[in-house]
Amino acid sequence: MSTTSMHGGGIAIVGASETTDIGSLPGISTLDLHAQAARNALADAGLTVKDVDGVATAGPFAHEVSHHLGITPRWLDGTMVGGCSFMLHVRHAAAAIAAGAADVVLVTHGESGRSRVGVGGRGPNPASPQGQFEAVYGANTPYSTFTVPALRFLHERGLEREALAQVVVAQRAWAVDNPRASRRTPTTVEAVLEQPPIAWPFSKDMCCVVTDGGGALVLMSSERAADLPSADRAVHLLGSGESAEAPMVSQMADPGSFRAFRLASAEALATAGITHADVDHLMAYDAFAHLPLYMLEDLGFVGRGESRDFIAEGNTGKGGALPMNTNGGGLSYTHTGMYGMFAIQEAVRQLRGEAVVQVPGIETSFVQGVGMFFAAAGSLVLGNRRP
């Protein structure tokens, strides 16, 4: 496999913003969450919709978002792999810009995940493999499906349910000082374990919050970005990767490790030309508390079975060797249903030095997304220096 980079360090995120508010927003539809985030991100870049010629999104169709905003696109990407779609959009946009197929690409996310305003029905097609062979068993919600492999992961490593609670406590510590976070009360391992189960072994706080909100990104060539008033705030795409495995949790080849995490992250590091030791900051998409454990191990930041101790010893917290999920993550900050956009937004803020809870000295951030439960993965390496 060739991992020659199509980026060459030549693509920048020049605009990044979330919706003005996140949380409970019953007055805004899904489509207009996209629009608000897009307009905020363009304002952040010092650009307007008239500058945009490429649109990528997931949820609504890309042409719905582009028309709604008044954009005349010459490039569209509607790749839909769930919550990590936006990682793939950034990767695809970089290739398109490098190839000359687009100049300024807008990537949007919006979801009325909590209030369900302007949202379609739930659940898989009953004639699909998921419908016939998983949904009939009540594996029809994220908390009753995405969570199923976790006990095997823990069992294989001699870990207990307590490891999941360690993740919650570490995430919460980041959220306590973040006024935009949904869950801000400090908690303990004991308190998390004592909560009634939602889907045992998962208690409520081991499951993400459910919110409304959105976010958007504006990408262009680093060369052109250098001419913008916001040039010193540009965040550069250093490397990326994507992969997919099975659309059904039950068909993962190994329930204790996700192949797509391993492949996407390896390609992201290879295309960036860096090693784990070069990474200052990690965003690890945490829809449920088992995911940062899988990711730390599958991405290779720690060895097999070491993820629980790595977190419990404070390495992912303030002052730790690898600050992780510094917005509080999906478990504490926000989770609209497709959280990947928010993971990218926090990485951009940290690299710009503009985060609510800023970690000093971050130059390289690794963003790991997951989508459609254990189906797809997207990885980005972002930096605040043009290589």
Next chain:
Amino acid sequence: MPGPTPVPTPETAPYWEGAAAGELRIQQCTSCTEYYFYPRPFCPRCGSDAVEWRVTSGRATLISYVINHRTFPPSDAPLVIALVQLAEGPHMMTNVVGVEPLPENLPLDLPLRVTFEQRGEYAIPMFTPAEAAR
């Protein structure tokens, strides 16, 4: 309350017909001998379309699970949603039934055997601890 029923496709109909007859049938590739699930008209391992339906032993082991206390649609009974490995090799999602849904009753690697729950015209394959009396 009965759970959801499947909508078979031409490729999956023999599976559901087997279940209605009290058999758990999956496919085997006659080129590479791989048993596989879910149904497809070709082998996902080697690509051969020389595949045949087989009746499985009905034996499986418990790989992982959750005990869902917030079922959708709502129900008072916690539901064991389980990933099992058939004796023939493939993994499948299922429910573990015929046992109180408590972690102490559900150690990983627990031997299981197939059973069927009738829902309208469909029989849904489920599993129960192998040593449980029929």
